[in-house]
Amino acid sequence: MKATLATALGLANGALAAVQGFDISHYQSSVNFGAAYSAGARFVIIKATEGTDYIDPSFSSHYSGATNAGLIRGGYHFAHLDTSSGATQANYFLAHGGGWSGDGITLPGMLDLEGSCVLSASATVAWIKDFSNTYHSKTGVYPLLYTNPSWWSSCTGNSNAFVNTNPLVLARYSSSAGTPPGSWPYYTIWQYNDAYTYGGDSDSFNGDMAALLRLAKG
Known part of the structure; x- marks a missing residue:
């Protein structure tokens, strides 16, 4: 599966090709998407939900x-691991913007994992599996997992x-992505700073445009 996933996406650690993107939430109240596209961005990841009681306005x-x-x-x-099950939050996400279809313009939903470790390591892994498997059962694709090396190691x-199964979105604000955590052989998306010109965080897709389109098509 590892080789199949890498081949399907056309990804490799240290890939020469890259596609610019960014991620945003309501903190970026006004975004010039057209200017971002003109500057070379080709994808954006947008906050939809938190827990089971918050929809980004x-x-x-x-x-x-x-x-x-x-x-x-x-x-x-944005995951709240201590308030409800992974399945419950996956269903809430799916009902409020997190859905996916293989139309070639929609990325699989992303699970944002950061903050304090609120469960044991084994319980955290089980929670993520519950979310991931529920999302997969409803859409046919696994969600992207956003994390940083410190959180993944500690939590x-x-x-x-x-x-x-799950593409890695690696948060590491540095001049290089470094070694991915969790034995992932490569990252799929690297969030490399929190100061994108047109708002939000700067992201880089680890592959060419054709590979990004394959990810969007599942």
């Missing part, structure tokens, strides 16, 4: 703006349980 307008500008787009869910025990 800018999600709909951001999603429409991104679509109208021709960007590949997708939603993300999951550096688990390698998702290497063969």
Whole structure:
């Protein structure tokens, strides 16, 4: 599966090709999506939900703006591991912007994993599996997993349980992505700073445009 996933996406650690993108939430109340596209961005990941009781107030307008500008787009869910099950939060995300279809312009949903470790490592891994498997059962694709090396090591025990299924979105603000956590052989998207010119965080897709389109098509 590992080789199949890498081949399907056309990814490799240290790939020469890269596609610019960014991620945003309501903190970026006004985004010039057209200017971002003109500057070379081709995808954006937009906050949709948190837990089971929060919908980002800018999600709909951001999603429409991104679509109208021709960007590949997708939603993300900020996990609250201590408030409800992974399945419950996956279903909430799916019901409020996190859905996916193989239309070539929609990224699989992203699960945002950061903050304090609120569960044991084994319980954290089980929670993520519950979310991931629920999302997969409803859409046919696994969600992207957003994390940083420190969180993944501390909160999951550096688990390698998702290497063969879930693309990694690596948060590391540095001049290089470094070694991915959890035995992932490569990252799919690298969030490399929190100061994108047109708002939000700067992201880089680890592959060429054709590979990004394959990710969007599942």
